[in-house]
Amino acid sequence: MTHQDATASALVAQRPSLAMRLVGTVLSRRARRKEGTPADLAADRRLLRRLASVVRAPRGVKLTEEVIAGVPVLRASSGARARGTVLYLHGGAYMAGSARDGVNAAHLSADGGPDLVSVEYRLAPEHPYPAALEDALAVYRELVRAPGPDRLVVVGESAGGGLALVLLQKAREEGLPMPAAVVPVFPWVDLSPSGANSAANAGRDMLVRSHLLEAAGWYAGGRDRRDPGLSPLFGTFRDFPRTYVPVGRYDLVLDDARQLVARMRAEDVPVVLDEWPGTIHGFLHVPSAERRQCRRRIRAFTHEALPAVTAEADAECP
Template sequence: MKNNKPNKTNWFKAVSEKALRKLIFTSLPLPEGVSDEMRESLRKSPPMRATIHKLICKFMSISKLMERAEEMDRLKARSVEETAATLSVSIEQDSIDGVNVYWLTPETIDPQHEDHLFINLHGGGYIMGAGMAGNDEAVLIAARAKVKVLAVDYRMAPDHPAPAGLDDVTAVWKYLLKSRSAGSMAMGGTSAGGGLTLGSIHKFKDMGLELPGAIYAGTPGGDCHRTGDSYCINEGIDRMLVSRDGILRRICEEMYPGELGAEHRYVSPLRGDFENFPPGCLISGTRDILLSDTVMVHRKLRRAGVDADLHIYEGLSHADYMEVWDSPESREHYAELNAFLLKHLQ
């Protein structure tokens, strides 16, 4: 006879996993005003509870943190190559003045972008995104905007804190200016890439260099200090960054500022003067820890008389438009960015 009695071991395992999930992850209602793709992603990957995240980060040594970052980069590198193949984007490694870079070319370049170049600075909290792993957004920009992209594999903390990454970006920018007009190029990226873009513009201004025709700051790290409301409001809500007092605090206080210090406008761009900045396109989401940073950068640009667009997406955590790249929100975001580039690049 067939035994219809429930398997006690499997039942106990299922109950235990459910209880553990409730302990570790925050229970949030799924937002109504998002696509089915984004809702499904949010259902599968809810935010970790802030207390758990902070405890893990507090007792993790920098060496262990970097081991984890390197493992994530290895996984991301494979994902980037798969996405590039899916979206028909070729990637070629190169070096400019000793800085490792990648040229990304879509299968078809929009005739309106024939003479344009997008310089992408990758995210990853200034500690992740090394090598091929840093090309995730560069692939999306190349494919969605149909524009040539140069991705800068800048040096990162903790081995190379600020201003190492800024120096690499500056070296690449000065090289490009020898053969291209500044107005034909855009610069930007998400998270640390957005923060590094803003810091680089401050440095270019100080050096008297010509500035890009447009910049893009996707949910940028604007300040190494806890200055925005969203650090409190979205703690435990943002499924990517979770809390300012987790990995972000370790990066901002121990790893990235270096000899410049966290007060410096190259490191905390919001503390600088935004007069004469290039036109800027900014994006964030209602669940983003860095929503306030993004909003404050936008206001500083507008108060300085700079043309700047701000797009806030319902229900999105930090950089969700990149993570769920096959969602309508992601396609809409890069379409908005492309329209901004076409409007401002010469």
């Protein structure tokens, strides 16, 4: 599958599904009610735990808990490890979520797909920056050693999408090779109070802007939020691999994604921006036609970036 910008253009004329319109209406109303109120960290963590607990792995995909470079991870595998590995970084504004959220992306591993390794990175405010980055980078160092960079794709959602980009910026600084591809899904790439996420979609999305900024403060821990270590939008994307950026048209971080892609293109990164009409932040977790279609595109992009499995490689797989 070859992604082109025409893909996004074709979507513009499509009417959002009924499921997406209903869920978007309910969650955007909730966000408007909560705007300006203090974030409830405990409640947010409980909610994400409940949501993650009901997601089941696809048929034929086995889940195992492991430790890589001292960092807990959850591995999803259908037994075709020679196909490669997806390093997955969950969302949750750096203050909620867990490796278990990676089960929602385990469709990438189904039917002989690559293993998916979901990282249990440390969370703010207990563990502010650079804890999450250190954990992700430790796992990345091991995965570029085996299975190797040409058999590795990095996928992250929301805060995990921003973390995926910071991870590759830091890896490049260390002289580590780039992966075959990166997929930042509705990525949060500007944590500054004046960031692009203050644009027109406030009140249309499920994200509460005031809560997002509060979480950014917890994660930053007093650092300048325009530091590229926190906001990869202000870093460089030189030598980045092919990149696919899906985002919703009603997403609070839509302008983050647009500015990210513009900066990548300015540095000659092969990148595709795929905007989904009528969809909110986190729409990959909403049972809908948009979810099914976008998951298929992420899977196709990911699998296309990885080399074909030869009989010899499959025989060598432990």
